Amino acid sequence: MSQDTQDKSPNRRVTIRDVARLAEVSIGTASKAMNAGGRLRQETRDKVMRVAKEIGYRPNDLAQSLHRARSRTVGILTNDSFGRFSFPIIRALEERLADQGVAVFMCNATDDPARERQHIDQLLGKRIDGLVVTARRSDRRPAILVGGIPVIYVFSQADDPDALCLLPDDEGGAVLASEHLIGLGRTRIAHITGPEHFEAVQLRHRGFKRALERAGLKSDLFLSGPWSEEWGRDAVAKLFDGADAPRPDALFCGNDQIARGAAEALRDRGIAVPRDVAIVGFDNWLVMTEAARPPLTSIDMNLPALGREAGERLLAMISGERETGTRRLPATLVVRQSTVES
Incomplete structure (x- = not known):
């Protein structure tokens, strides 16, 4: 034959x-x-x-696993039950790994150290080739010690200088937002944001100050409170009700919920957005930005790009490459009617 x-x-x-x-x-x-x-x-x-x-080629997974001592599986550990930040990352990560025939096991630790340890032990029992750790916020956490397999932190950081951490560029995003408002001719810009102990809040405030000081503008209008629409409304009351100082002509908000609450409070006072006050949010959460009146200009952290990059880096590390350090991927500005009238 x-x-x-x-x-x-x-x-x-x-x-x-x-x-x-x-x-x-x-x-x-x-x-x-x-x-x-x-x-x-x-x-x-x-x-x-x-x-x-x-x-239609189908590799013999068992033979490959035995030959390479790999299972072609990866663990994902998160504490983000709501999934606002982790799900876009995980979806893109899973798609990138699936391209190489790698499956994922996802576990939710819900801020419970004992439950987290149980999940890690179970994942190690499945002989995973690598572990991805993500969270609902990017603050530092204790490093996970598993030994022998690569670990990547995405939208999360470890207190280990040898860890590889992939994060959005919060400071750079704040610079984009502030420069956008400055470019529109706004000169009295207030920054309304979340709790000051969050690293993201500190970085976004630093970017805000850097952009305004570079433009020769004051950066002293700073209010910190909860991540909520209610805080956006309360902050507007502090800034606009009975103040002797000139009112702000722009608001840079630490997230889209605060921005939406601020927009509602301004509308209740007969203050037009964006004619009288322009507003920029952060996160580009479509549930908030597109439902707001008017739709919100916002900073997009490009979470799917973080997920894809995590997949690339993890595959490289599984193949033997060593990577450490913190990498911040750039954010982008999405312009809508809260800053530019259509």
């Missing part, structure tokens, strides 16, 4: 050799691409994966 006849047999198992031949690469290169290993060009890796999918 000829090789061509064998290739066309419907009962013949498709092998890595077939993938390599059709992708026009060596068997070793095809294997590295399928196993997320080695240093390959992304075009080569993508081509091999595409060919494998087209011809």
